[in-house]
Structure formats: C-alpha cells, structure tokens
Amino acid sequence: MLCAIRTADGKARAAPPAGERQRREHERQGGGIVSDRTIRIGTRGSQLALAQASEVRARLMAAHGLPEEAFQVEVISTSGDRILDRPLSEVGGKGLFTKEIELALLDGTIDLAVHSSKDVATVLPGGLELSAYLPREDVRDVFIGRAAPTLAALPQGATVGSASLRRQAILKRMRPDLNVVIFRGNVQTRLRKLGEGQADGTLLAMAGLNRMNMAHVATEVLDPEVFPPAPGQGAIVIESRIDDAFVRGMVAAIADEATATALTAERGFLAELDGSCRTPIAARALIAGDGTLTLHGMILRPDGSEMHETRREGVAEDAELIGRLAARTVLEAAGPGFFDGWTA
Incomplete structure (x- = not known):
C-alpha cells in the first residue's frame, strides 16, 4: 500500500x-x-x-x-x-x-x-x-556566562536572563545583588540574546543542550542539591x-518505568501545590537500587526572600503519595497565604 x-x-x-x-x-x-x-x-x-x-x-x-x-x-x-x-x-x-x-x-x-x-x-x-x-536525561541546570564562567564569579549587579520563575527565584536567593531579567524564546534565541549583550549570563537545562549536541556552550553545571530542577526536567x-x-x-x-515512577512523585508534588510556571517550584525524585524513592522538593517566593524545602522517602510504589505528602510538608512550613497574591 x-x-x-x-x-x-x-x-x-x-x-x-x-x-x-x-x-x-x-x-x-x-x-x-x-x-x-x-x-x-x-x-x-x-x-x-x-x-x-x-x-x-x-x-x-x-x-x-x-x-x-x-x-x-x-x-x-x-x-x-x-x-x-x-x-x-x-x-x-x-x-x-x-x-x-x-x-x-x-x-x-x-x-x-x-x-x-x-x-x-x-x-x-x-x-x-x-x-x-x-529514559530521563541529565536533570541539571547549567549557567552560560558571557561576563564570567560561573555564577559565583559574576560581578556585583550583573544581569542574568531567564524565563523560569524557579530559576529567577533561586538566583535571587543565592545572589540578591544580581539583576535578573526575563529571557523568553527557544535555546537558540536565548543564546543569540546573550551574544548580543542583553545579559551577562543565562540558565538552560543540560538535557536540552545534550539532545542538540550543544553541551559545550555551558560554562558551569549547577549542583542539583543547591539548584534543584523543575518537576519533570530532563x-x-x-x-x-x-x-x-x-x-x-x-x-x-x-x-521507561523508572522515569515514570520518578515523574509520578514529582508531578504529585506539583499537583498538591496546584503549581505551574506561576509559582517557583522545584522537585527531584531519585530511586535507589533497593526501590526506595526519595523526593527533594522546594518552594520559593519569586523574589527569593523565602524558601521552604523538604526530603521525603518511601517505597517507589507510593510515588504519588510521597510527592503529595512532601508538598503538604512545605505548605505547612510556609503557612497560609504563601502563594496568595502572586500566583494569579
């Protein structure tokens, strides 16, 4: 035919x-x-x-x-x-x-x-x-620096561009002196803007660069324990x-069953928080060889002034429950109204 x-x-x-x-x-x-x-x-x-x-x-x-x-x-x-x-x-x-x-x-x-x-x-x-x-790719974020090769080496008041509220909030918490601006567009557009001098650096996902054979453009790979990824990243x-x-x-x-299980936990965390790109939320689930699943979850205010994180573990079969319980833990720590006023 x-x-x-x-x-x-x-x-x-x-x-x-x-x-x-x-x-x-x-x-x-x-x-x-x-x-x-x-x-x-x-x-x-x-x-x-x-x-x-x-x-x-x-x-x-x-x-x-x-x-x-x-x-x-x-x-x-x-x-x-x-x-x-x-x-x-x-x-x-x-x-x-x-x-x-x-x-x-x-x-x-x-x-x-x-x-x-x-x-x-x-x-x-x-x-x-x-x-x-x-199968999941690398979950880490990377920094691509024009003025300096690492976030720590950026001069006071340097400009960093990002479209992600999560990345912006973590950046502001790590370096309150930085000028963080909105960088929209695909990877090539953001790299072009960086080359034009619209910012001194930007952040991207390592997975995307790997899939396009562009890992060489990263000047620093960020530790996911310090700079945790978005739920589902990679x-x-x-x-x-x-x-x-x-x-x-x-x-x-x-x-890939392992990826599905990890994402079930991360999406459970996100769903319990009713989160979207309107809210700075990070989550990463890892599955050990014995079947134990550990979730690291984090919520922040957009200006980085307040952050709450938790780690919760259990059997992989309870992936969604682990994610939801972790979300309830950070919500309880944050107190009522944490997301009010800036999630709409």
Whole structure:
C-alpha cells in the first residue's frame, strides 16, 4: 500500500513499496507491531522539540522494526512559542506550550504528542493520557556566562536572563545583588540574546543542550542539591488518546518505568501545590537500587526572600503519595497565604 507521508522537512512523498514489504516481512517473522497506519507525531517546531520528536521516532523504529516512512512528524505552533513579549505567568502558564498540540490529538490530526515533561500541566484534557516516558536525561541546570564562567564569579549587579520563575527565584536567593531579567524564546534565541549583550549570563537545562549536541556552550553545571530542577526536567513524555489502544501498545515498547515512577512523585508534588510556571517550584525524585524513592522538593517566593524545602522517602510504589505528602510538608512550613497574591 502506498501512502503519502510528510517528513520533518515538510516535503511530501510516497512511502516506497520496499518499506511496505519490509514491514510485512517483519510481521511474518514474529517482529513487533506492524500496521499500514502512518503514525503522526505532533511536536513544537523548535530545534530542541524536533530533536525530541526524532528521538521518539528513532526508538519506535528500532523497537518495532519500522522504516522512517511509517512516521509523519507534524509541527504545531503553540501560543507559548508565539507570545514572546510577556512572562508566561501573565498569559496562562506552561499549558501554552501544549494546548494546541493537545487539541490536535483530540481532533485526530495527530496520533501522539511529544513534550518536555516539565511543560505538561498536572491536569490533562479529558480523553488524553501520558502513555510513556523515555529514559530521563541529565536533570541539571547549567549557567552560560558571557561576563564570567560561573555564577559565583559574576560581578556585583550583573544581569542574568531567564524565563523560569524557579530559576529567577533561586538566583535571587543565592545572589540578591544580581539583576535578573526575563529571557523568553527557544535555546537558540536565548543564546543569540546573550551574544548580543542583553545579559551577562543565562540558565538552560543540560538535557536540552545534550539532545542538540550543544553541551559545550555551558560554562558551569549547577549542583542539583543547591539548584534543584523543575518537576519533570530532563524527561520526554508521550501523550496520546486514552481510547487509542494501538498507539498505547506501540509506545509501551519504549516506555521507561523508572522515569515514570520518578515523574509520578514529582508531578504529585506539583499537583498538591496546584503549581505551574506561576509559582517557583522545584522537585527531584531519585530511586535507589533497593526501590526506595526519595523526593527533594522546594518552594520559593519569586523574589527569593523565602524558601521552604523538604526530603521525603518511601517505597517507589507510593510515588504519588510521597510527592503529595512532601508538598503538604512545605505548605505547612510556609503557612497560609504563601502563594496568595502572586500566583494569579
């Protein structure tokens, strides 16, 4: 069967008969999932987002013995990509990076969506589920310095650009003398702004740089014990329709259980706090060899003037409960009204 497909570069062409024969031979020999159905992968259009979608496609190809032509990458522009002149906290939060992609899932335009886990809201639209996490990348943040190679070496009053309230709040707590400004845009945009002298330094996720083979631009890798990551940082997640058993079965072959467990704890922490990019929240879950899960959670005021953190551990099977109990601990320490007035 010949079918028109559209590749990541936007060019349409027909899937070659050889690819069809390869899939049928793979099925005859007892291989993985085989179907005439072209799997449409929805993603944002940044270089990082396309690298993540390509990784998902490559893993699915390897897991099921399918050719590249069995997958069609659909680039979807999101509100978060288009609105660059205001902080996300003023225009609706991180859901702006997933809303249009989730709508495409719901209306059947795509079959699965690839997201950075930290961009996904704790409450999904009805009919959708997080069906698989890929093995987690490096969770750490990095500093990229123009005026100095490390945060500690920055001169008094230096300007650091970041789009993340979490990063801004931790920076202000560590270095109240710094001038912290909003830096919106994808990785390449932020690096361009830095090169133009709009700031003396910026912060990015190590995972994203690794996925784009750009780790060399980091001048300092930050200790996650001191500078903890956002919940979900470093993990790619696949979202799909609950009623699509075919896609669920396909992505199950590349799902990483340890990452899913850790993210369940971190998202539980976030959900209990009702957190979003409007609130500076950090969380990192680690699973020991004996199955013990430890969660380090933190909340801060945006100006860094107040911070509360906790560590809670338990069995990995109780991941969500561990996250929620950790959130209750920091909320109790912070007292009523900690998030009032600056989360709207």
